[in-house]
Amino acid sequence: MTTDTPARLLTLLSLLQTPREWPGGELAGRLGVSRRTVRRDIERLREIGYPVQATKGADGGYRLVAGTAMPPLVLDDEEAVAIAVGLRAGAGHAVEGVDEASVRALAKLEQVLPSRLRHRVATLQAAVTPLTHGDGPGIAPETLTVMASTVAGRERLRFAYRAGDGTGTRRLTEPYRLVSTGQRWYLVAYDLDRDDWRTFRVDRVSEPFATGARFTPRELPTGNAAEYLRRSMQRRNDSYELVVAFAAPAETVAARLPGWLGPPEAVDDGSCVLRTTVSGSMEWMAVRLAMLGLDFRVREPEELVRRVRDLGQRMVRAAEAG
Incomplete structure (x- = not known):
């Protein structure tokens, strides 16, 4: 018999997270x-936010259903390893859709993973060669998770940075967004040493270190990190003006x-134009x-x-050859 109520609740929650209906008698057993x-x-469980649905009948049954808020999940070892490996694979390259929220999730998960599971995650990732890579340079997931943790925790971040010309510096920053x-x-x-806002390419960052010193976030000049990055790119020598006309509504x-590309300008109900400044590979x-x-x-x-x-x-040509 499980007499420890918290432990019993965690066991019950773990059972309910299996997508099936559990008869009351079976759960009791x-x-x-x-x-x-x-x-x-x-x-x-209901009082702390878990939407458990009950069905009437001789034995009665219980099922965990979708609710209005996201309650904490209980993962077994295999599930935790699978999620961590998947998040790490996506975080290593700048893949759209795997943005700051995904990196924050990875940081939270790795923070509580037991050492034996962290070792399994690292071993599995090292043993697997992905079929495709992002076009950008690869990044150590640890670098992103440290940065994401300091962004979420409003904690000053120190790191080594290599500029485009190869010059190396040490930076002490108040991180705002990835x-x-x-x-x-x-x-x-x-950037505290330069007393100004800056953007840093993460693939040029090394030795990220969370200092533990908390800070009150400053107001970003543009109010939006993506917009600030876009404007920052406009000032770079390798940037170019991009003008693209679309045969689709601006909302679409x-x-x-x-x-980060900014919003398109509507021409009429069925067309729009994007005018912005970008940098990087034209291909x-x-x-x-x-x-x-x-x-x-x-x-x-x-x-x-x-x-x-x-x-x-x-x-x-490829289609004709096929």
Whole structure:
């Protein structure tokens, strides 16, 4: 019989998270308690936010259903390892959809993983070669999780940074947000030594260290980290002006564009234009635009027009060959 109520509740919750209906008698047998105790424990779970649905009948049954809020989950060893490996694989490259929220989830999970499970996660990831990689440089998941933890905890972050020309510096920052462009990760932070806001490419960061010193977040000039990153890119020498016309409503295009590119301007009900400044590989931008699944025409720059034309011709040849 399980006499420790917290331990019994965790065991009960673990059973209910299996997607099936559990008869009251079976739960009582698994826990070694009476059906009355099971009913009381079900009420305790409901009080702390777990939506447990009961069915009437000779034996009665219980099932965990979707609720209005996300309660904590109880994972067994195999589930925890599987989730950690999946989050690490996505975090290692700047994949759209695997953004700061995913990295924060990884940071929370790895914080509470027992050492034996952390070792299994690291071993499994090292033994697996992914079929595809992101276009941007790879990043150690540990670097992202340290950064995400300091962002969430409002904790000052110290790290070594290598600039584009190879110059190395040490930075002490108040981290604000991590932003993924789909090709690279960037950290938007207040640089205490330079007394100003800065953006840092995460693949150029090494030795990240959470200092433990808390801070009160400052107000970002643009109010939005993605917008600040976009404006920061406008000031860089490797940036270029991008003008793309879409044969689709502005709302439709905006829903498919990554936020850091900014919103398109509506021309009429069925078309819009995106005018922004970007940096990085034009070939990647050509592929990214094609992946939107919308009809578009690149107006500027001319080099990107050629890249899109070459990509289209290559795809046509590939289809004809097939």
